[in-house]
Amino acid sequence: MNAVIVIQDVTKTYSLSRDFSVKALRGVSFQIEEGEFVAIMGPSGSGKSTLMNILGCLDVASSGAYLLDGIDTRQMTDNQLARLRNHKIGFIFQNFNLLPRTIALENVELPLVYNGTRNTRKLAEDALRKVGLGERMMHKPNELSIGQQQRVAIARALVTNPSLILADEPTGNLDTRSSEEVMAIIQGLNAEGRTIVMVTHEPDIGQHAKRLLRVRDGLVTVDEEVKNRLDARALLATIPMEESF
Amino acid sequence: MRFWRSIRLAFHALVTNKSRAVLTMLGVIIGVAAVMMMLSVGTGAQLAVTDQIQSLGSNILLVIPGQMSSGGVSLAGTQSKLTVEDAQSLTQIRGIKAVIPSSGRISQVVAGDKNTSTNVIGTTPDYETTLNSPIQLGSFFTQTEVDHWERVAVLGSLVAEKLFDGTNPVGQTIEVITQDPRTQETTRGVLRVIGVAAPKGASGFLNWDDRILIPITTGQKLLFGNKNLGSISVESTDVDLMPDIAAEVDSLLRLRHNIVDGKEADFTIFSQQDILGTLSVVLGYFTILLAGIAGISLLVGGIGIMNIMLVSVTERTREIGLRKAIGALRRDIILQFLIEAIVLSTTGGLIGIVLGYIGSVAIANLAGWPPVISLSAVGLGFIFSVAVGVFFGFYPAQRAASLNPIQALRYE
Numbered sequence: 001m002n003a004v005i006v007i008q009d010v011t012k013t014y015s016l017s018r019d020f021s022v023k024a025l026r027g028v029s030f031q032i033e034e035g036e037f038v039a040i041m042g043p044s045g046s047g048k049s050t051l052m053n054i055l056g057c058l059d060v061a062s063s064g065a066y067l068l069d070g071i072d073t074r075q076m077t078d079n080q081l082a083r084l085r086n087h088k089i090g091f092i093f094q095n096f097n098l099l100p101r102t103i104a105l106e107n108v109e110l111p112l113v114y115n116g117t118r119n120t121r122k123l124a125e126d127a128l129r130k131v132g133l134g135e136r137m138m139h140k141p142n143e144l145s146i147g148q149q150q151r152v153a154i155a156r157a158l159v160t161n162p163s164l165i166l167a168d169e170p171t172g173n174l175d176t177r178s179s180e181e182v183m184a185i186i187q188g189l190n191a192e193g194r195t196i197v198m199v200t201h202e203p204d205i206g207q208h209a210k211r212l213l214r215v216r217d218g219l220v221t222v223d224e225e226v227k228n229r230l231d232a233r234a235l236l237a238t239i240p241m242e243e244s245f
Numbered sequence: 246m247r248f249w250r251s252i253r254l255a256f257h258a259l260v261t262n263k264s265r266a267v268l269t270m271l272g273v274i275i276g277v278a279a280v281m282m283m284l285s286v287g288t289g290a291q292l293a294v295t296d297q298i299q300s301l302g303s304n305i306l307l308v309i310p311g312q313m314s315s316g317g318v319s320l321a322g323t324q325s326k327l328t329v330e331d332a333q334s335l336t337q338i339r340g341i342k343a344v345i346p347s348s349g350r351i352s353q354v355v356a357g358d359k360n361t362s363t364n365v366i367g368t369t370p371d372y373e374t375t376l377n378s379p380i381q382l383g384s385f386f387t388q389t390e391v392d393h394w395e396r397v398a399v400l401g402s403l404v405a406e407k408l409f410d411g412t413n414p415v416g417q418t419i420e421v422i423t424q425d426p427r428t429q430e431t432t433r434g435v436l437r438v439i440g441v442a443a444p445k446g447a448s449g450f451l452n453w454d455d456r457i458l459i460p461i462t463t464g465q466k467l468l469f470g471n472k473n474l475g476s477i478s479v480e481s482t483d484v485d486l487m488p489d490i491a492a493e494v495d496s497l498l499r500l501r502h503n504i505v506d507g508k509e510a511d512f513t514i515f516s517q518q519d520i521l522g523t524l525s526v527v528l529g530y531f532t533i534l535l536a537g538i539a540g541i542s543l544l545v546g547g548i549g550i551m552n553i554m555l556v557s558v559t560e561r562t563r564e565i566g567l568r569k570a571i572g573a574l575r576r577d578i579i580l581q582f583l584i585e586a587i588v589l590s591t592t593g594g595l596i597g598i599v600l601g602y603i604g605s606v607a608i609a610n611l612a613g614w615p616p617v618i619s620l621s622a623v624g625l626g627f628i629f630s631v632a633v634g635v636f637f638g639f640y641p642a643q644r645a646a647s648l649n650p651i652q653a654l655r656y657e
Contacts, residue, residue: 058570058651079574086572097567097654101261113250114572156571 003067004164004195005032005055010064011218012050024050026218027064032197034163037190039209039226040199047218049168052199056089056166057081069163086115090157094169096149098141104128104152105137111160127155131185147178154185165189167198171205177239183208184232208232255585258557259592269553270593272546273633277597277626278604279539284622285605286612287532291525293614298520305375306479306491307515308498326511327474329461331501335479338493340486343371345478346461350469352423354457356408363404364456365421366475367464375480378458383415383440391460394467398436402444403454414438421457423468434467487516540629546593547633554586554641565645566653578646579639586638587631594630598623 010028015021024047032038042048053059054066057073060081066073069088076084085091090111098107108124117123128137131151141149150170157165167186171179187208190196200206207230214222259266310326332346349366372378373385382405386397398419405414417438424431436459445453465472481490491514496506504510558565565578602618609616 053651056570079576082569082572082574085570091570093567093654097563097570099564099567102257110568111571114568114574114577 002034003031004034004036004069005030005197006065006067007031007055008065010051010054010061010066012047012054012059013062023218025054025061028215028218028220029064030213030220030223032195034195035190035193037187037196037208037210038198038213039206039211040197040213040215041201041203041206042215043201046215048199048215051215052166052168052197055164055197056091057085083115086111086160088163090160090162090165092150092153092157092165092167092170094172096141096146096153096173098149098152098156100141103138103140104133104144104155107141107152108156108159111156115160117160123159124155127159128152130158131155145178146174147181150174150178150182151185154182154189158189163195165194165196167196169200170198171200171202177236177241179205180232180236180239183230184236187232204230251580251584252588254581255588258585259589265553266589269549269589270546270596272549273543273590273593273630274546274597274600276539276543276546276633277594277630278601279542280536280629281598281601281618281622281626282604282608283535283539284532284625285601285616285618286608287528287535288617288619289605289609289612289614291528291532292617293612294524294528295521298517298524303517304481304484304487305517306481306487306494307520308477308479308494309475309513309515310473311511311513326502327477328472329465329474331498332474332477334497334501335477335494338490338497340482340490341479342482343375343478343480345369345371345375345480346474346476347372347478348461348464348469348473348475349456350423350426352421352468354404354408355420355422356414356417359408359410361404361407363401365423365459365464365468366456367459367461367469369461371480372458372478375478378442378445378453380440381443382413383438385440385458386460391462394462395460396434396436396463396467397439397460399440399442399458400438401442401454401456401458403452404457405438405441414441419457421459421468425470430470432468432470434463436463491516543629543633547590547637550586550590550634551637551641553589554582554638555644557585558582558641558645561645562648562653562656565648566650566656569648569650570654575646579642582642582645583635583638586641587634590630590634590638591627594627594633597630598626601626 008029010025011023012025013021013023028051040048040051050059054061057068060073060076068084071084071088073081073084099110105121105124105128108127109120112120112123125134125137128134131154133148133151133155136144136148141152144152170186171182174182183205186196186198190210198209206212207226207228209226210229212222212224212226213220308327329346332344335341335344345368347366347368349364351362352365354361354363354365369391370385370388373380380399381402385399386395390397400408400414408414408419409417415438418435419438421434421436422431442454442458479490479494481487494514495510498512499506499510502511568578605618606616
């Protein structure tokens with residue numbers, strides 16, 4: 001097995017003023033292997049967002065080490081971190097963050113544009129087909145349902161073939177059926193061998209993962225295998241399709 | 246990020262906010278159009294004036310009373326110091342073909358029930374050929390008529406048109422009413438029209454067709470009541486002799502006026518070259534001044550662009566956050582917003598160039614000089630508009646690139 005994430009004694013301190021600082025992370029260590037599907041859960045203020053930002057290379061730890069795909073992220077400049085994010089991480093956000101007035105295809109092409117890939121169109125088309133939006137590639141976000149919008153965002157996360165897919169509350173804005181559709185896709189990607197880390201505060205969404213990390217007061221308090229794992233595809237069959245008028 | 250994609254992206258961003266983009270561009274459009282029009286007006290005026298002065302002939306010196314310093318008029322003596330005798334004395338200089346004294350005054354002229362105000366100039370017959378004023382109707386006055394103070398007049402074509410309205414003025418009479426500028430004394434004189442000068446064109450500031458020519462003796466003795474001259478025109482036989490002749494005229498007049506060398510003379514000698522040189526310097530400054538004032542509106546346009554780009558950066562904070570999260574480098578973000586500002590200002594600049602062109606042609610048509618739209622004015626307009634985009638787009642672009650991706654992504 002190959003470790004995608006190695007985190008060792010990571011702390012993060014935010015100084016709010018000269019003599020007042022907040023310790024968001026107080027020494028976190030864990031390791032995530034290739035092909036894992038990990039849910040990070042915890043109440044707000046627990047430090048899970050901070051952990052997420054560090055895992056996503058959007059922020060750097062105050063101390064400790066973070067190795068992403070074997071690459072040490074300490075001492076990296078902003079531009080180096082940006083390149084690392086582009087090559088190694090696919091982001092899925094709660095509010096999708098699609099570019100408005102821009103068709104799905106171009107939204108998906110965006111990460112490729114920043115690394116100078118050729119044939120961005122073909123790769124973007126493949127990614128969109130993979131999330132079941134082969135027919136809606138030329139639609140703008142406001143012409144898509146919210147579930148479809150999140151699937152465009154997933155396609156965008158996939159298109160660079162990253163080592164890690166990082167999902168931050170991916171179903172936070174979705175209704176039950178769309179949530180299960182999105183989770184089905186994420187589970188499908190994991191089944192193909194992709195490494196997925198997902199932050200959520202919804203216990204039933206967390207139940208879709210294989211491994212659960214609970215964060216509390218800046219520490220990982222629970223690290224366990226998920227029992228009674230939910231299968232989104234099976235759940236979907238039980239949820240009636242929305243009636244069309 | 247590839248260059249063309251950035252350009253396309255910038256156009257995309259502008260098209261989605263059409264009215265805002267147009268309003269923002271308006272500043273640059275007006276600025277560039279104004280700069281172009283002002284440059285065109287300046288050069289056009291310069292050309293028109295130069296043309297006019299060159300039509301006077303390059304072998305003519307003009308002597309006027311009073312001293313004109315090089316920086317401008319140092320209040321030439323109101324007391325005229327040139328006389329007909331001075332003019333006559335100049336004829337002895339070698340290489341001089343003709344000496345034409347003249348003295349004139351703006352006077353009221355009446356013919357029947359019509360009247361006009363025009364420059365009544367007393368002069369000699371040489372005026373016709375030397376100052377290139379050929380006769381269209383009738384004849385010019387002769388030396389005999391000058392010697393006998395004949396009450397005759399040659400009308401400029403515009404005056405003839407105003408007073409006689411298309412009918413033949415030759416043989417008709419006009420009344421000249423003139424007032425001494427110092428004593429306020431009014432003098433009247435009835436003159437017979439013996440000729441009409443051919444039109445010389447009425448472009449620019451000077452209208453050669455708006456004047457009446459009379460024998461100098463008639464003017465001095467009957468109308469103006471003094472012997473002083475407004476100017477003496479000296480025609481040389483050869484252009485190459487001009488500097489020598491100017492020097493001789495200077496020393497001869499100094500001798501006659503008892504002014505030693507080195508002291509300031511009470512007269513000034515102009516050659517066409519002097520006038521052209523002075524005028525083109527003055528008009529050059531005038532053009533720069535006009536373009537400078539127009540340039541200020543371009544500056545204001547640039548500030549408008551900066552303002553709207555800052556608004557755009559704020560509005561698109563989440564987009565910037567996303568772009569940074571998925572791997573945009575600082576450079577990519579700066580380039581994106583900078584190109585957007587440049588596209589905005591350059592599009593405005595190009596529209597401004599088109600409007601400026603149309604405006605310049607319209608002004609030239611109104612003023613009656615050829616439209617002068619130099620390639621350099623077009624180039625200047627274009628370069629300025631690009632520069633405005635770069636200069637005023639840089640700060641907002643810099644701000645966009647400095648956003649923290651975590652905060653930008655959470656921005657509502």
